[in-house]
Amino acid sequence: MIDILISDPTLRDGNHAVSHQLSAKQVAIYCEAANKAKVPIVEVGHGNGLGASSLQVGIALESDKVLLETARKNLSNSKLGIHVIPGFATIKRDLQLAIDIGVDVIRVASHCSEADITQRHISYAREKGKEVYGVLMMSHMVSATLLVEEAKKMELYGAEGIIIMDSAGAYLPNSVTEKISALTSSLNIPVGFHAHNNLGLAIANSITALEAGATILDGTARGFGAGAGNAQLEVLVAVLNKLGYNTNIDFYKILDASEIAELEIMQNIPVIKxxxxxxxxxxxxxxxxxxxxxxxxxxxxxxxxxxxxxxxxxxxxxxxxxxxxxxxxxxxxxxxx
Amino acid sequence: MIDILISDPTLRDGNHAVSHQLSAKQVAIYCEAANKAKVPIVEVGHGNGLGASSLQVGIALESDKVLLETARKNLSNSKLGIHVIPGFATIKRDLQLAIDIGVDVIRVASHCSEADITQRHISYAREKGKEVYGVLMMSHMVSATLLVEEAKKMELYGAEGIIIMDSAGAYLPNSVTEKISALTSSLNIPVGFHAHNNLGLAIANSITALEAGATILDGTARGFGAGAGNAQLEVLVAVLNKLGYNTNIDFYKILDASEIAELEIMQNIPVIKxxxxxxxxxxxxxxxxxxxxxxxxxxxxxxxxxxxxxxxxxxxxxxxxxxxxxxxxxxxxxxxx
Incomplete structure (x- = not known):
């Protein structure tokens, strides 16, 4: 049975869906539910990650400090993760704050062709002993060859895994296979996929990524996230169970968590318009x-x-x-x- | 470029989602929109098909006569289709009425192991010169071998194509491949797939069916249908276009039709709970x-x-x-x- 590492950005990607207005109370409620379900990583923050609250991309209701401290208090089984885009997040002000609050997992992200900008953040987070991943966003825009080059830079900087994001929801399964296979055969670290559901393929693309060698997947309660939403976490767990993968997530409790998310934090469940x-x-x-x-x-x-x-x-x-x-x-x- | 025949049961499977309360006006509005988009077949009726309005499975707001006459008036590019389950639909009362109103496509359906009950209805519809398909519901419940046996009966009765339904939304792509391949390699008539989205795989399973040799697919506007809904038609058309299949459906106009459906006929867009x-x-x-x-x-x-x-x-x-x-x-x- 292959172990799949699930990271749940309901409280980060989902923040896009409510213009970054998730409250501390909502964060506490969902963290408690996800923690009960033993979700391995719960990612929290502004939709664009640490330090992103701004007029340009939207002022968050709560500060990073409040969001992370609240999550920290409510997670014991689950690790606390953050999404970090250099440019939004500074090392001194933002990354240090998150580390002080006790974040466990740091994902440093860039546009798919700009891995260079992640070097200092990745190195710093590794020096501080954190679990660190590199994230390549809008990954459908470059060839598999270029994607591998960028991912290798992140590996060199110290990333312990690479996640490619289908930020535009543009992938068909055959492209997922091509990109993920290229990465898994070229890197010495685990590879992951973050799906969006614009073409109704978030679950299918996630499975396809695993078949091509990925071992990390992102999913959110009811698919809560930007636009058409993400891979729906509780559906993903059901399908992975049925396919014989091991997520270590309690199935009934993740169903419960998704219902709590629907009631307590979502204005609308994502649909494909x-x-x-x-x-x-x-x-x-x-x-x-x-x-x-x-x-x-x-x-x-x-x-x-x-x-x-x-x-x-x-x-x-x-x-x-x-x-x-x-x-x-x-x-x-x-x-x- | 492979031609795919799309049948759209928004006004039949969708009727389940509103307890069979679709009105003549709603039928007229959606038929007009689907007709503009040149959807090949528009299926109309009670959720359980012709003659099914009853205390047991729900009284429809409109009679079959009104539903079909309204659709008939508003379809010229699109053929008018009906779903017929022997037991609900009698030949003398129901099928003859539908034929008199000028239905084009008759799909005679049974539980996946009960094709026998479709013989008289299929034969009658063929005698009347109609385009006739056999439909096997809950098709995940029997083996590929048994499914082929039942489908062959329908072929023998005169069905011009066989559609298998994932009525419970239970299929994973590998089972779709197994069942559809078995059918396409054993039958001399086209094979189709009718998906439900319980496991978030309706679009993926539909594509998988085509890759295994199917050439007929069902899809509904915004996925409108029983439970978690069907394959979302406008998403299906987008994905099939991108994959190089030919549906003969106007893409912008099917997007328009889905918006009209959302506004005019749906209380809620299906989501996966x-x-x-x-x-x-x-x-x-x-x-x-x-x-x-x-x-x-x-x-x-x-x-x-x-x-x-x-x-x-x-x-x-x-x-x-x-x-x-x-x-x-x-x-x-x-x-x-």
Missing amino acids: SESIVSGLAGVFSGFSKQVKRLAKEFNVDQRDIYFALGEKKVVAGQEDIIIEVVMEILKKDKHE | SESIVSGLAGVFSGFSKQVKRLAKEFNVDQRDIYFALGEKKVVAGQEDIIIEVVMEILKKDKHE
């Missing part, structure tokens, strides 16, 4: 949603055309200026047709 | 839900234990008496522990 399907197909990060909607309305352009044009340009978070450019191009094209 | 996961794992039909809930509460027994015990007994629709038996066994066992 048209916009998620289109952004997933186009491979565009869901964070562009508000601006795409606004500009589509303002200029009377089909927002689906905007997403596909953005996908062709391979835009990434931070390149929001390109949206207006794309809208102008569509208008020009419509005029000529 | 604990009960669906457990009934899917146990392989038990979701129609038992109300009685399981009631008895679990009355006798203070965990309803999850009831589902797993029912699964072990391989109960099928109509065997509701066994639920109380199972509850008594659990109580007896608890007492001795």
Whole structure:
């Protein structure tokens, strides 16, 4: 029986779904439930991770300090994890604070082609004796060869495992197999997959990742997370049990935890709406949603055309200026047709 | 490019989700939208199909006559389909009525081991010159060998294609491959798959069916259907397009249709709750839900234990008496522990 390490970012990726308004009370309630179910790692924080609360990506209701201290108090079976994007999270101010509060697992993340920026954070966290993973976001955007190169950098910096994220929910199973196989055959550390459900394939892609050699998976209660949501944790546990993998999670208690999450922390259970399907197909990060909607309305352009044009340009978070450019191009094209 | 025939039971399987209360107006609105998207077949009726409106399985808001006449008026690109279970649907009263109204596609369904009961209905519909399919429900319950035997009977009766249903949402992809491969290699007619999403695998299982040789798939707007819902049609079309299959469905217009369905006909978009996961794992039909809930509460027994015990007994629709038996066994066992 193969052991699979499950990390649960309900209280981090799910924070995206409520504009980072999860309260300390909600964090306490879900941590208690996940801890009872013996979820190995519970990840907590602002949707964009440690130190990210800002006007630019959204002010969180609670400070990192409050979120992490609350989680720390309520986790004993489960390890406390954080998501750390250098640029948002500084070492001195943010990482040190999290270490002082007693975080167990530190995942240092970058865009899939920018592993370089993770070196100092990974090294620092390792020096402090923490369990450290490297995370490559928007991993569908680069080839398997490039992904392996970036992952190898993180391994060299000291990462004890690499997780690739399907941040846009763009993967089909065959691409999961290609990327994960390339990583598992090139690295000496465990490999993981973080799915999104834009194309209804979060559970299937997660299984496919395991079949290709991954041993780490992310999942959230009821799929609570950005856009169309994540791999639904309690479904994932059910399917992994049925397939004969070992997660060490108590099945009835994770079902209970998902019900508590639905009642206590979620405004809506994620469903797959048209916009998620289109952004997933186009491979565009869901964070562009508000601006795409606004500009589509303002200029009377089909927002689906905007997403596909953005996908062709391979835009990434931070390149929001390109949206207006794309809208102008569509208008020009419509005029000529 | 392989052509895939899509049948859309939003207005039939979805009727389960609203206790068969879809109105003529709602049928008209969705038919118009699906017709614009050029969905090949739109299936309409009571959740349990033609002639099923009854105290036992639920009285429909509208008669079959009204449902079918309304759909007929609003479908020109799309064919009008019906689901016919002998026992509910008689030939003289029900099937003849549907034929008189001008139904195009007749799917005659039975439990996976009871194809015998479909002979007269299939033959009659063929004699009347209709496009006729055989449907095997709860198909996870029998071996591939038995399933092939039953499907061959339907082929012999005159069915022009066989659809197997994952009525309990119990399939994992490897079982889909096994069953569909066995059918496609043994039959001379097309094979199809009707998925449910209890284990989050409706889209994945549908793709897997195609890879094993199926060429017919069912999907519904937003997954609208019994329990955890069906394969989400607009997601299915997106994924099939991306994989290079041809559905002949207009992608933007099926996205529009799904939004219209969400606004006009659905009370809730299906999500995967604990009960669906457990009934899917146990392989038990979701129609038992109300009685399981009631008895679990009355006798203070965990309803999850009831589902797993029912699964072990391989109960099928109509065997509701066994639920109380199972509850008594659990109580007896608890007492001795």
